[in-house]
Amino acid sequence: MAQVEPSSTLYGLMAEFDTPTALVAAAERARLEGYRNMDAYSPVPIEELNEALGLRRTRLPMLVLAGGILGGLGGYGLEYWSQAIAYPMNVGGRPYHSWPHFIPVTFETTVLGAALCAFVGMWMLNKLPMPYHPVFNVPAFARASRDRFFLCIETADPRFDRHATAKFLESLHPVGVSEVAP
Amino acid sequence: MAGSQEHPHDGAAGASEGALRMTPAVIAPGHTFESVTDKISGIVLTKRTPIGWFFGFAIAFAFLMLMNLTIGKLLLTGIGIWGNNVPVGWAFDIINFVWWIGIGHAGTLISAILLLFRQQWRTSINRFAEAMTLFAVACAAMFPLLHTGRPWLAAYWLLPYPNTMGLWPQFRSPLIWDVFAVTTYFTVSLLFWFTGLVPDMATLRDRAQSRAGRVIFGVLSLGWRGSARHWHRYEMAYLLLAGISTPLVLSVHSVVSFDFAVSVLPGWHSTIFPPYFVAGAIYSGFAMVMTLAIPLRKFYGLEDFITMRHIHNMTKIMLVTGMIVAYGYANEAFFAWYSANPYEGYMMSNRMTGPYGTLYWSLIAINAAMIQLFWFRRVRNNIGLLFVLSLLVNVGMWLERFIIIVTSLHRDFLPSSWDMYAPTRWDFAMFTGTIGLFLSLFFLFIRFLPAIAIFEMRTIVPQAKLQPEHHG
Structure with missing residues (x-):
């Protein structure tokens, strides 16, 4: 004892x-x-x-990859759904699903998803913020x-x-x- | 570059102006963990704010107030107070937007691309260059938002959210691409910047004398304690953010150039635009870093950290990117002639000899001719001259955007709709006001946050190298 x-x-x-x-x-x-x-x-x-x-x-790179893929799919999905399903509108005779126009935003949301995952994931895996530590x-x-x-x-x-x-x-x-x- | 890191004392003589032939080191010799920590944190933790800081901040703040006045006037009256007309439907609001966004690009280039290329000289300039990026993007965002006239409604034109009308932004428009590019750019730059700040916040927390300082820096440090496990993930996250930011920074100004290149207007409808805009952005951004670094190192005595090596390298990057921009000008002129398109040809002759010809030749004089001075070592060593030249580069880049936008618009396809554009005093008030906002934020930044990354500076002092004989 x-x-x-x-x-x-x-x-x-x-x-x-x-x-x-x-x-x-x-x-x-x-x-x-x-x-x-x-x-x-x-x-x-x-x-x-x-x-x-x-x-x-560290598992961080896998998290970032997942974040990037989700961001990209989310961005493209949002464009496809809003332009071809929710409110189809004829702009200059282009098809509703005019995919080349959707690439820049898809790229940006991919980057955003990956960066947010890198940031949030790193702090979460590190268990920070932690105000007190012995x-x-x-x-x-x-x-x-x-x-x-x-x-x-x-x-x-x-x-x-x-x-x-x-x-x-x-x-x-x-x-x-x-x-x-x- | 790696060679001089191995022998940091080789650069000792290079730091003095006399030894012109030697490459100066990225940090002056004799520095230790203690000295870099104390020097940089001392600027923030001191109770005595330099009198010059108040003087500079007061001027910047006065211009910030001018901006607020202008915004008030704009919201009460409408965008009719600007010089925009038909056919020049957007002028200062897009010129200044592109100018500010371009300036922001150097910060991310330094923090991300130079990290991937293992350029050690990025270390002492990345922090304030990233801050510069954030402030420049904030200034840039003012212009398109205010150009909507009712900025509180901008969200419904620009952001995809379910609204009662069931309407969505037009994703086939480069302007919406721009919204996504710029907001992503701002967010990622902010995350990158804050991540870099956290270990330094811990340093300031541990060194702050006042209770307020300990509490504020304590909260911002997130409880960082320098654990090896944390550093391991931290370094990985930092590298990943750099890898993610590298294509991002190249995409942002490409998307900005699509605002023009996707249209069918002579002078805008050109495939040279994305690379030409990105090079111009980096060129003007480095000029702004130089404009800020020269007074910063002088007034705060940071010559040991921001050495002549940094000044030389920035000058060389400006020379390279400036030459790419000059190639862009030549390319535009060549294709105006080679396309044999009368509208393209007229656009170019109007640029060169039309009513705005003086401005066109001024920008050629700066961005193509003046930068050739950077070839000379004598010029690269002359700090005072470099400061003036870096200011002129940003004047030149502003003129470039003015010429691209105004000369292409004011001579429409139909001569009946031709008109001249002249900015009003409110245009100038708004522009100088955003410079006030930028400088006010920068003054606050250098007073309250470490302008140089302390922990990264520690990694380049000789002490940080493990001694092989003891190792293992």
Whole structure:
């Protein structure tokens, strides 16, 4: 009980680094140690972290493709339905279904559908907006948006142990290790 | 380009005016994560607004008020206050629309196309160029909306929604294509711009001294915390938005050119129009980016971030696109002669020697002759001269639209309907008013939002490179 109780009031342990290189190395070491429920925080995107943390490819491109297809079909469908079915009107003797005229709008709605999906999909998959998150409880974390790099191993990880994990993080030569309140 | 990124210090001498032969770097040497963050966020977070900002904003705001006055007058009186007549049924309202939309194109070109081409120099100019796009499109939209006379009814002519009359917009008309192109363009540009701003909002949230600043930037940052998982999807979304915007930006001015090219009027009915309009749009857009960048880097001391490399590259793009535009002029003249169509031939001789001939030759002098100065490195290094030339380019592009629209309309097929067009003072009030709107928005933007993308600047400082010996 004594070991479980404190960690239940903890979100995780966070190590602070001052270079992107140190963060990537730390993430790789932590993954080799068997930690999985962890995240890295940085002021710049670091491509190497994807591999170090074992991130899977995002589903976003498929969402964007679906959005584009829906947008295109929607745009063309709207034109066909309104010009040929809802209110057929003879304009200069052209057929009601004068498809070449419908292409520019179809193109634009395809782009619009894809862009809206890219935007909404990215924020939804990232679960943002999220006004509160435990990592903000660490005072040093304010520099995560400026010049510092953080690795947080969460209590949710099966291998998490308050003392052993803290010791492991210390062994990575961080600037500091802090406890993250939930 | 990649070469100088590997050795950012090589550009050190190039940043000074003396070393003419070296290619300047995209960022001055010696910068770190801290220095770029503090410098750019400091402009927003400072409590002391520069006195020059108030001076500039006051002038811009005065013109914005002139625009409001003009709109009030227009709504009370009707569009008869404009110089439009028969046969020149649309003039300033479409000239200025095309002019503003064109200016907007550089923002998306920089943010999307240059991203796909991995052009590192886009990084320090993309944010304010995208803002410029949004403001320019907002100015452009004023003209067709107000030309309807009753803008609150515009939705029912322009947007497809089920109304009690069962009527739908005419989808065979380029004007409706334009509505879809411009609204899509504005929406996608806004999404792109806001997406780029979010990590910077988090930086400002974490660095703001005042409670108001923390709350406002906190809300705008959406709770961004720089998580690797988030960055992963974020970078993907950014790349996808760039890929989507690239054909979009080329389509928008093509669709604008269809407004003319789909008609059967001599001087408009031409297949050269879409590429010629797109090139002209990028040309005028870069001129506007230059017009804004030169004072911005000077007054805010941003010469380290907007270096001579940026100025040189923008000048070169203006030279290339300007030459494409000049080719368009030559092509129009050639086909007027080669088609052996008397109406086409008359249109061209009327442009060159008719009542608006002076304006035609002025635009040729600027867009075909003057831009040849950009070949010279001495000119590309002369900031003061470049500022004047960039203003002249936009004058030239405005004249181009005036000539295309007015000279084609005022000499109709029937000589009995020939007339002259002259703008009224309300036309000029509306035009200068939208310049006031544009500049007011831009002044507010540089005061309250980071004018340079902070997180993207961090990615190009030497620190951001992983050290291979420690890696793995």
